[in-house]
Amino acid sequence: DMSQFWSPIVHDLDPYVPGEQPKVANLVKLNTNENPYGPSPKVLEAIRLGVSDQLRLYPDPNATKLKQAIAEYHQVDIQQVFVGNGSDEVLAHIFHALFQHNAPLLFPDISYSFYPVYCKLYQIDFQTVPLDKNFAINLEDYSTKNSGIIFPNPNAPTGCLLTLKDIELLLKRNTESVIVVDEAYIDFGGESAISLVNNYPNLLVTQTLSKSRSLAGLRIGFAIGHPDLIEALVRVKDSFNSYPLDSLAISAGIASFKDQTYFEQTCQKVMSSRDWLIAELTELGFEVLPSAANFIFAKHPQFDAAELALGLREQGVIVRHFKYDRIDQFLRITIGTQEENQHFLSILDSLV
Numbered sequence: 001d002m003s004q005f006w007s008p009i010v011h012d013l014d015p016y017v018p019g020e021q022p023k024v025a026n027l028v029k030l031n032t033n034e035n036p037y038g039p040s041p042k043v044l045e046a047i048r049l050g051v052s053d054q055l056r057l058y059p060d061p062n063a064t065k066l067k068q069a070i071a072e073y074h075q076v077d078i079q080q081v082f083v084g085n086g087s088d089e090v091l092a093h094i095f096h097a098l099f100q101h102n103a104p105l106l107f108p109d110i111s112y113s114f115y116p117v118y119c120k121l122y123q124i125d126f127q128t129v130p131l132d133k134n135f136a137i138n139l140e141d142y143s144t145k146n147s148g149i150i151f152p153n154p155n156a157p158t159g160c161l162l163t164l165k166d167i168e169l170l171l172k173r174n175t176e177s178v179i180v181v182d183e184a185y186i187d188f189g190g191e192s193a194i195s196l197v198n199n200y201p202n203l204l205v206t207q208t209l210s211k212s213r214s215l216a217g218l219r220i221g222f223a224i225g226h227p228d229l230i231e232a233l234v235r236v237k238d239s240f241n242s243y244p245l246d247s248l249a250i251s252a253g254i255a256s257f258k259d260q261t262y263f264e265q266t267c268q269k270v271m272s273s274r275d276w277l278i279a280e281l282t283e284l285g286f287e288v289l290p291s292a293a294n295f296i297f298a299k300h301p302q303f304d305a306a307e308l309a310l311g312l313r314e315q316g317v318i319v320r321h322f323k324y325d326r327i328d329q330f331l332r333i334t335i336g337t338q339e340e341n342q343h344f345l346s347i348l349d350s351l352v
């Protein structure tokens, strides 16, 4: 038994379990919130151009040109931008660099299930704050002493959105620790808190190119906030991996921010399909939470969610089901192409 050689902390880890990436073809995959439309053709062209002898060179360790493109797009200074290998890595560095203090980190009880995993890895004490009876985050509940506050907006896996006004009220009350807004899904109808970073130096906003920009396979995420917070992340990054973004990812990321038309068109298509699917599921008797994301969270009062997920799976459609308290009767359904949504719906119709 070679586990005797593990570092003590490894015995205790409780790793994140990502949604299934099936090995068989032809499944309708509505389980991991990927974008159903491919990346912009300009992104693919940038990657093709990057496939050359130049790959022998290390990439720019600071990904300066990508940070420049992000800074321009979001109208902030380049010193306010940090980039990483997916926003999961950016979040890991945030937990490591900013949340290890003498009070618990606060986050919602129903939220991104990676947060408690990072807490274990970095030995951060945390306290979960229950969502209200409508599965919404009530920021007034985040007033206890803390080493930081983090929540996704819109929340995952519920899809519920907070307004900037609510977030600003929290920022006014909580000035002694860092507040992180994880905006993985903000481009599907929400308003970004990036506009608040210049007024609230303890605010850090993370985003990803995995969902709205259809680049989950490339792993690009970023954070925007006060240069001193960014510097903390850079210090951790440069103590861990100097080159988190490869040169193809850097070029592709830049190209994505330059193709606004494609970005807007695909987000718009996802949002229209979402609203259509919510109406159709409601027709079938489902209760659907309001969603500002590229997925919806729904339950049927008469049919068990785990059985529905299994029934769908048997007919080649995968959705996500979480065996957690309070949400084990819900299905999280990623918005697909309109054909996929229709196919999903017709199978569901045969099950309920």
Ligand SMILES: *Cc1c(COP(=O)(O)O)cnc(C)c1O
Residues within 6 Å of the ligand: 085, 086, 087, 088, 089, 112, 152, 156, 182, 184, 207, 208, 209, 210, 216, 219, 220, 221
């Ligand atoms: C998908 C997701 C992420 C991670 O995105 P990557 O950039 O692909 O690592 C972070 N937070 C939430 C809430 C997500 O749903």
